[in-house]
Amino acid sequence: MLRRVAPIVLTLVVVVVGIFALAAGPRTPPPRPGADFVVLVGVAGLRWDDVDPQRTPTLWQLAREGSIGSLSVRSAYRPTCPLDGWLTLGAGSFAGWTGGQRDGTCPPTEVRVDKPDRIGANLPEQESVVMHNQDRLPWGTVPGALSESVRCSVAVGPGAAVAAARPFGRVDRYEPTLPADPAGLLGSCVLSIVDLGTVAGTDPAERAAAARDADAQLARVLAARPPHSLVIVAGVADTEQPSRLHVAVADGPGWDNGWLTSPTTGRRGYLQLIDLAPTALTALGRPMPDRQFLGRPAESVGGRPDDLTAAIAEPADADREAAAQREVAGGFFILLAGVQVALAVAVLPLLRRARRHAGPYGPKPVSRRVVAVVELLLVAAALAMPAALLAEAVPWWRNTYPAVTFAGLTAALLAAATLLVRLAPGYRSTLGPLGAVAGLTVLAVGLDVVTGARLQLNGVVGYSALEGGRYAGLGTVGLGVFIAAALLTAGWLAQRVRREWRPTVMVLIGGAAVVVVGSPYLGADSIGAIALTAGVSVAAAISTGGWLTMTRLAWAGMAGLAVMIGFAVVDLGRPPGERGSLGRFLAALGDGTGGLTVQRSSASSFQTLVNSPLTVLALVGALLLWFALLQPWGGLRRLFGIYPAIRAAMAGTGVAVGIGGVLGAVALDVAGAAAAVVVPMAALSALRVLDHAADRTRPATDRPQDAGPSDAGPPAAGPSDAGSSDAGPADADRSDAASPQAGASDADSSGAGAVGAGDEGGGAAPAGDAGASHEPRRDRGRAIRSSAEVATG
Incomplete structure (x- = not known):
């Protein structure tokens, strides 16, 4: 009964943890003092390095x-x-002027007023611009939504006319x-937009x-600003490729001496x-208008x-880092x-x-040195992502040659990191490198997330503020x-208990x-949390052995669906301005505009x-797994048979990255990033388990008390194979040793065939897996040893 109830209980635990993690939201900031007037001042192309x-x-x-x-x-x-920027400013959502770009460059800034x-x-082109954004662009943007939300607005300059129309x-x-x-003009309406x-x-x-001229005009605006007003100065657009x-800057009641931020960025010092417009x-x-803005109201945080010189240096440095990241990231992933x-x-x-x-007789084995070098290269390949992430702790983008500096770091x-794994005590065991690499990777990424994800922002293996996605x-x-x-x-630790x-270890860590x-x-x-919930459920279900059946896969899918439904209920209960992406999507389905979200996600x-190098990583990893590692000669099936918890971890990873890629609209990027870690470790572990595939160890209970070395068969594995924790009782699994049926389930349920007790080259520890139910296998091992002794004289 306990064995039947345990998967259900553990799945419920994962679901509850997932809902709890998603339902907890940041504290709503206290309302800030309002303003009687708002003046939006735009200077296209203005960057922080233009300010002194x-x-x-x-x-x-x-x-x-x-x-x-x-x-x-x-x-x-x-x-x-510039025209796209001004139009987006007045729409509060992503908008574009008709005609777009020509070969990635900006057309002349000309608009008829x-x-x-x-x-x-009056803007004669406004009707065609509205139709273009409504029918041809996937955002459903309404140009002029900001001015439609107030009774009266003022525009100064052609760019401001585009925003205020x-x-x-x-x-x-x-x-x-x-x-x-301009005092009378700026005080005639509650909203003024100045170009x-x-x-x-x-x-x-x-x-x-150009910056000096704009600053002189800004002085006149500030001198004529209405009383109790909020003034926002923004560099509303790019002027050439690449983006920056x-x-x-926001100045007014409640906006004193702080950093700007908003819920769309979730990062202090960053605004979209x-x-x-919603600000x-x-x-x-x-x-807010009936069709909600994609943007959220900004706020000031301490x-x-x-x-001020040190404060302005931070956003200027962020701009340089983002520009350098764009130049380096593509080459890194291609390499x-x-x-x-x-x-x-x-x-x-x-x-x-x-x-x-x-x-x-048999093929000549590959040199041990060659195998050792390839193993180190596999470890280094799996650690490439964490190493690139940690390199962001050093300001390499400030160097004259940022790409060379980043490559060297x-x-x-x-x-x-590779040397650290090589010198780890359990490196020579089958699962030693896998456990060390996984532990270092989860530590590097986890610590970065816990401390604010500073290394991922504008990082080569992170995300760019220029892209606007995260x-x-x-x-x-x-x-x-x-x-x-x-x-x-989780699989490496679970295999050791x-x-x-x-399953408990899987659920706790997962x-x-x-x-x-x-x-x-x-x-x-x-x-990602929903996808990982499904992956953890799969891993917990098959960590004790057995196949990844449709029933277990259905359990995992139900767990992810339960988390999604629970979070959706919580998210929809929040005010519209505080909902997450899932809540906004479900609300869009309710008002009939969800098709735009689906269209954007598909595109x-x-x-x-098509464009991501991570697609290559995902496809190459899948081909290597299917056509090599999972073949009878590939070793991965044997590895899965001996270590069911590792098989569970890899199966859970596949489920999680598949769901994450589909629901996150990122194709194979999540799978490619995971493959960069999983596939090299799977290949290395398969090489090691194949190296011991012919080992045979006689159970201690069958050996004569006075048997000498010649009667004991081949010597047990040396320190490189049996001296680590992976080749000891943890691999043999004390609970499996106590039950012959359990041992057979772990060794054979994955389709690995008859896995001998000596597959790890251990001494008496693996004998538990070769208990009473494996007598024929032990006889075959004796026959092989006898024939080998006769053949060698």
Whole structure:
């Protein structure tokens, strides 16, 4: 009865842990003082390295008194050209001007603004722009949603007219340039949008002149600002390829001396362009439009240095890091994929010749030195991701040659980590390298997540603030690596305890991993937590032996579904502005706009599948597993038969990364990141278990008390095989040794065939698996030894 109830109880534990991790949300910040007026000032292309007390004294003083941050100007197109940026600002969602980009460059910033009277203006192209965003772009954006939410708005300059135009093209009040005394104009409506021009080009002198001119106009705006007003200055767009992070400053009641942030980023000091519209409406106390903005209201948080120079240096440095990350990341993943493919090809002949023959004839074994070198290369390949993550602790992007610096740092860390694994006490055992690599990987990624994921932000194996997809928590690559490492660690530890305790170990470690992945304070990845819940359920179900049956797979699917439903109920109960991605999607299904989300997810998955080097890692890993390692000569089936907890961990990893890739709309990226860790360790462990496939050890109970060395058969494995914990009682499993039936289940249920007691080359410890139910196997071992002795004279 206990054996039947245990999977149900453990599954319920995983479900409860998953729901608890996802349901806990950050504390809602206290409401900030509102404002009677909001003035949005935009300068396309303005970056933090354009700001200093000499060139831009007004902006410098505004930043000293207000809150600052890095602005990601993502829109419907990349790069975000000025017209796209202004349109996105007024829409509160990702928008794009008709025509888009030409070969990745921005077209001339030209927009027709008609003035039918002396007060307002009209944009003749607005109708076609609205249709373009509604019908051809997958965001369902409504241009002009910000101005539609207030009774009256003011626009100064053509860019501001694009942002302030209502969906039918009308601009309430418009001036092409800033008046000499703008006080009356800015105080005529509660919302004013001002275009102060563009800072473009790569020539420092040109950029400095443009920034100085914009700063002079900003001084006039601040001198004429209405009383009790909120002023937001933003670099609303890029001006050329590649994209950069831009200036964001907010000054007003409740915005003093802090960092800007918002729920869309979850990271202090970072803001998105789509956050400005809801921030303005929230400050004015106006309700949000019927179709919710994709952005969220910004807020100011503490922790900013008192020295403004040091404070501004942080977002400027983040911009340089993000730019360097874009240049280095592609080459890193391409190189990693190439190395993994080369190792997959190199390991094939080793697998073919790794199994030692008991008789006098057979293929010549590969040199031990060659095998040792390949094993170290496999360890290094599995540790490449953690080493690259740890390299982010050093500011390599500040160097003149960032790519070379990053490569050197990563190589040094990789060599140190590989040496650490090589010198670990259990390295010579079959599962020693696997346990060490998994432990180091889960430690590196887990500590980074627990301490704020600082190494993943703008990191080569993390995520970029320029992409606008994620700013905090666990990224796509980090999720795949962490899932694989956590489940392999759980399997390695579970294999070292009694059989009946293995599911408990899996649930304890897997549940902790679910909390790390799903908690909004840590990984903040609800989809990853749901996927990992299913993977942990699978691993716990088959950790004691047996096949991955449809029933067990259904249990895992039900566990993930239960977590999803539980979190959905909690998320839908929150206010619309505080819901997560799952709650927003379900709400969109309710109002009939969920198809846009599905369309965006499908397009994103296809682009990722085609363009990502991680796709190569996933496919090569799958081919190596199926056509080599899982073949009768590949060794992985034998490994699974001897170590059912490792088989459970790898099966759970496959389930988790598959679900995570589908639900997260990232194609094979999660699977590719996991394969970079799992496949090299699977190949190394298979090589070692094949090396002992012909070993035969006589049970101690069958040996004569006075038997000499010649009667005891071949000597037991030396220190390299039996001297570690993996080759001791933990591998043989004391509980399995007590029950012949249990031993047969562990050794044979995965389809490994008859696995001899000496597969690990151990001494008396493996004898438990060769108990009464394996008498014919023991006889075959004696016959082989006898024939070998006769043949060798």
